[in-house]
Amino acid sequence: MAARDTGSLLVVGLLLFIHTWGAWGAVEVNMEDRVEVNLGDTAQITCMFTTEDGLGGTIIQWFYVASTGDKQRIYYLESGMSYAEKGTPFSDRISVNGSGATGAVVLTIENVQLKDELEFICIIKSITVGTAEGRTKLQVFHPPQMPRIEGVQNGISVQEDTLSKIGTCEVNHGYPRPNITWYKGNMPIRSARGVINVEPSITTESSGLYSVTSELSMKVVKEDADELFYCEITYSIPGGTNMVETPTINITVFYPHTTIKTWIESPKGHIKEGDTVKIQCSGDGYNPSTTFAINGPRNSSSDSNVLMVENVTxxxxxxxxxxxxxLESYNEITESTTVFVNYLEDAVILPGKIIEVAQGGEEQATCNALSSLPTQTAWFKNGQEVLKGHTLHLKDVTFDTAGTYVCVVTALEVEGLESSGAVRVHVQGEPEIKTPNSTEVEESMDTMVDLSCYVRGYPHPTVSWSTSEGKDVPTASEKETDDGVISSASVKVTGDLIVFCNATNTLGEDSVAFNIKAIKPETANPPKKVKKEGSGVIIAVIIICILLLAILGSVLYFLYKKGKICGRSGKQDLNKGKSGKDNIVVEMKSDNTEEAVLLGVNGEKQAPNDQ
Incomplete structure (x- = not known):
């Protein structure tokens, strides 16, 4: 019993000592002013403190300040015993790390909500030296959705008396409230009384998040037609702010015309009769309430800014x-343009379309066409240009001069504007038959022969066909040319025959004879034909014979040099003995015995003594 009392006295004395010693110190608490966290994330609020008490002498409590200003405890920690207060908004979402032995504890709040944006208090109570507290505000953030911008679809007139709506910007589900700033080009737009009005609209959603809408209205001017409008959205995030821009929009601005322009759209350059002319006009404004009308000569009119005039004259x-x-102000502006249609009349040839001139004579023709432009004239015959100028002068004319001459009058400055006329020149003269290539004809019996006769002259000659027997031959065909007539006839060959081509006119006559020789068929058997060798084969044979003779001569000469033939062996002198045809001998040698055998002319073998 005495021992237990002694122990109790020692404990009381120790506590009294500690209490007395702690009175000499103080409690200090340090906390951040603000902790920032995104909605739904985890927040950690640190409470750092200093005290002279040990672990068992310090009480740590966490509170939050309600909207009424009252403090509500949410956590208690003392001598290793801790618990979260029940029935608070944080009961199942908070925890505290640390026991205070290190001088720091951390309040952790999970799944932070917007309603958690409160002031939290950490109170440190020392048994010996007193109490101290620290405070931290919890700031909650939520980035908004991407903003949207929408411009007005209809056009806006600069003549409007009131402000006109330009567009609307909207950003949703942000916290804290996002800010919207309008821009025109690169310049921010600020409200100005009677000129610009920026009107925001803020909506607090049931979740506590904010949606912001901003509407821009202004008096537009002509230059706004080329401007781009957009919105800039700024919003807070943990540790700073962020910014995002909307796409750009433009608006349709209606403004009145102050001047108009009228022009010929097509054709470019000179206009000629027969063209389709397009006349157009436009103004320097843009106003659908403006009506256009174009009026011109010959009741040419249009109720629009385009007039088409077809096939102009x-x-x-x-x-x-x-x-x-x-139509709003009833102001009218008028402008004009001049259309000049160039023309070129039909070419006129004098003295007329037909000219008759005698051989060796002289004549001229002129070609002109009335035109609004300078012209150029050229004369053509058979498609070939023969002369430039208005006057066609013919001298010392011949039948070759006859023909059709075409004059072409061209307007120099307008492509495709031309006129033409033709004159036919007849050269008067007695008939002249152009001699055929051949008047001698050979043809088999009972066949038809086609004859042709080209007669030049004017008046056009009359052509007839006849035979030497005085019979008329029908004309097969006849064609007039610029300088005469081409006539043809067909004759059956029944024997040798002469056919005449006769041409006459009022000035004379001419004729030509065709000699037709009949080829009669052979009645007797024709002799057999001997096939003749070609001259090339004969020449080849002759050359081969010459070559063979040359080879034979070379061989004989070689044998003679070697003494293999007459007088070269040393045994026989051809100049000795009898001469005559009976004494001719030939020396032969056997290939095996090399013994010479002399044979007579008759082929008899002779003794050696007779050699």
Whole structure:
């Protein structure tokens, strides 16, 4: 019993000592002013403190400040015993790390909500030296969705008396509230009384997040037609701010015309009769309330800014007026352009379309066409240019001069504007038959022979065919040319025959004879034909014979040199003994015995003594 009392006294004395010693110190608490966290994330609030008490002498408590200003405890820690207060918004979402032995504890809040954006208090109570507290505000953030911008679809007139809506920007589900700034080009737009109005609209959603809408209205001017509008959205994030821009929009601006222009759209350059002319006009404004009308000569008109005049003539030449009427202000502007239609009349040839001139004579023709432009004239015959100029002068004419001459009058400055005329020249003269290539004809019996006769002269000659027997031959065909007639006839060969081509006109006559020789068929058997060798074969044979003779001569000469033939062996002198045909001998040698055998002319063998 005495021992237990002694122990109790020692404990009381120790506690009294500690209490007395702690009175000499103080409690200090340090906390951040603000902790920032995104919605749904985990927040950690640190409480750092210093005290002279040990682990068992310190009480740590966490509170939050309610909207009413009252403090509500949410956590208690003392001498290793800790618990979260029940029935608070944080009961099942908080925990505290640390026991205080290290001088720091951390309050952890999971799944942070917008309603958690409160002030949290950490109170440190020392048994010996007193109490101290620290405070931290919890800031919650939620980035908004991507913003949207929408411009007005209809056009806006600069003549409007009131502000006109330009567009709307909208950003949703952000916290804290996002800010919207309008821009035109690169310049921010600020409200200005009577000129610009930026009106925001803020909506708090049931979740506590914010949606912001901003509407821009202004008095537009002509230059706004080329401007780009967009919105800049700024919003807070943990540790700073962020910014995002919307796509750009433009608006349709209607503004009145102050001047208009009228022009010929097509054709470019000179206009000629037969063209389709397109006249167009436009103004320097953009206003659908403006109506256009174009009026010109010969009741040419259009109720739009385009007028098409088809197949124009010189009568369409004149001024074309374009009028622009503003139906809002009833102001009218008029402008004009001049259309000149060039023309080229039909070519006129004098003295006429037919000219008759005697051989060796002289004549001329002129070709002209009335035109609005300078012209150039050229004369053609058979498609070939023969002369440049208005006058065709013919001298010392011949039948070759006869023919059709075409004059072409061309307007120099307008492509495709030309006129033409033709004159036919007849050269008067007695008939002249152009001699055929051959008047001698050979043909088999009972066949038809076609004869042709080309007669030049004017008046056009009359051509007839006849035989030497005085019989008429029918004309097969006849064709007039520029300088005469071409006539043809067909004759059956019944024997040798002479056919005449006769040409006459009022000035004379001419004729030509065709000699036709009949080829009669052979009645007797024809002799057999001997096939003749070609001259090339004969020459080849002769050359081969010459070559063979040359080879034979070379061999004989070689044998003679070697003494193999007459007088070269030393045994026989051909100049000795009898001469005559009976004494001719030939020396022969056997290939095996090399013994010479002398044979007589008759082939008898002779003794050696007779050699």
């Amino acid at each position: 010189r009568l369409n030449t004149g001024d074309y007026f374009c009028s622009a009427l503003d």
